[in-house]
Amino acid sequence: xFKATVIIKRRPKILDPQGKAVEQGAKLLxxxxxxxTRIGKYIEFFVDTTDKxxxxxxxxxxxxxxxxxxxxxxxxxxxxEVK
Amino acid sequence: xxxxxxxxxxxxxNCDHDxxxxxxxxxxxxxEFIWHKDKDLKxxxxxxxxxxxxxxxxxxxxxIARFSPIMxxxxxxxxxxxxxIGICNGFQIxxxxxxxxxxxxxxxxxxxxxxxxxxxxxNRENIFTKSIKxxxxxxxxxxxxxxxxxxxxxxxxxxxxxxxxFRYVSSDGKVNSESNPNGSFMNIAGIMNKKKxxxxxxxxxxxxxxPLLGNIDGSLIFRSVAKHFLN
Numbered sequence: 001x002f003k004a005t006v007i008i009k010r011r012p013k014i015l016d017p018q019g020k021a022v023e024q025g026a027k028l029l030x031x032x033x034x035x036x037t038r039i040g041k042y043i044e045f046f047v048d049t050t051d052k053x054x055x056x057x058x059x060x061x062x063x064x065x066x067x068x069x070x071x072x073x074x075x076x077x078x079x080x081e082v083k
Numbered sequence: 084x085x086x087x088x089x090x091x092x093x094x095x096x097n098c099d100h101d102x103x104x105x106x107x108x109x110x111x112x113x114x115e116f117i118w119h120k121d122k123d124l125k126x127x128x129x130x131x132x133x134x135x136x137x138x139x140x141x142x143x144x145x146x147i148a149r150f151s152p153i154m155x156x157x158x159x160x161x162x163x164x165x166x167x168i169g170i171c172n173g174f175q176i177x178x179x180x181x182x183x184x185x186x187x188x189x190x191x192x193x194x195x196x197x198x199x200x201x202x203x204x205x206n207r208e209n210i211f212t213k214s215i216k217x218x219x220x221x222x223x224x225x226x227x228x229x230x231x232x233x234x235x236x237x238x239x240x241x242x243x244x245x246x247x248x249f250r251y252v253s254s255d256g257k258v259n260s261e262s263n264p265n266g267s268f269m270n271i272a273g274i275m276n277k278k279k280x281x282x283x284x285x286x287x288x289x290x291x292x293x294p295l296l297g298n299i300d301g302s303l304i305f306r307s308v309a310k311h312f313l314n
Contacts, residue, residue, distance in 0.1 A: 014232065015266070017189045041142075066150070069143055069179065071186045072232065 001048055002055040006063050006077045008041040014072045043067055046082070055079055086312035087113035089127030091157070093148045094119070098134035098170065098289060105292035110302060112309055119151040128312050129166045130157055132173025134225070134287055144187055144228045145175035154180060166210065166308060167281045171226055174283030182281050183274055184241065185233035191266025195227040200264055200286060202249040202272050203256055209279040210311040211248060211304055219256055220300040222286035224264055229285040231267040241274060249273035249284055
């Protein structure tokens with residue numbers, strides 16, 4: 001069994017209205033050094049196989065086809081074997 | 084022959100009944116609901132993907148609905164030239180499945196916007212607007228994620244192929260930022276595919292078909308499509 005974590009990030013060029021709004025909050029709190037807040041997604045799940053290659057393919061395809069939209073997002077993942 | 088409209092029902096659709104009612108009871112066409120788990124389009128001439136919040140809009144708007152069993156059939160239908168109209172959430176589903184280019188992101192204001200907007204008809208060489216006489220339509224919007232985005236190359240293609248169908252304008256037809264309710268690229272409110280048989284728009288034409296409601300601009304789009312099948 002493998003534990004996967006996927007982080008989905010909006011491409012730098014794509015507007016992130018949520019990040020912008022949150023950063024306004026940062027300014028209100030006095031965090032004046034905070035710049036370029038961007039909001040992404042963190043997703044974790046298990047892949048029930050003993051074969052790392054299968055697990056990796058599945059994580060990648062799942063991320064490409066459903067978890068992210070390749071037009072506006074990039075993703076990175078980690079995979080860790082668990083008992 | 085009166086055209087038959089198939090209205091797809093996803094879990095979380097909430098404009099399916101409005102569409103059905105407007106098409107069947109107000110405009111007098113044939114209409115039938117199609118369940119998202121089915122595969123049969125029931126002989127529909129036109130498929131409507133209605134507005135709402137399919138699958139709670141989790142992950143991204145329309146991202147999960149596009150994998151519904153019915154969407155395989157809708158995809159093939161569209162590829163073979165079948166007429167498909169995606170309204171609001173339906174438009175978002177068409178973007179996610181790739182029948183139309185681009186993506187929808189959150190409104191620039193971060194607010195859910197619900198109001199009448201004015202749309203300029205940018206193109207008439209298509210069945211959706213061919214028989215509409217007026218240039219500007221008043222149709223309501225109701226969305227939180229209607230901020231259309233695409234890259235420069237795709238935008239150029241959209242322009243070159245005359246795929247931009249509706250743009251948000253002021254009541255006298257000016258394209259400006261004041262008339263843009265959500266921050267959409269180029270004030271885009273509705274687009275078509277290259278073959279011009281698939282159309283997506285954020286505004287809700289099904290909400291302004293009944294004269295009792297004081298506005299029938301939405302019906303003009305459905306009438307234009309129906310005319311294509313009547314001829």
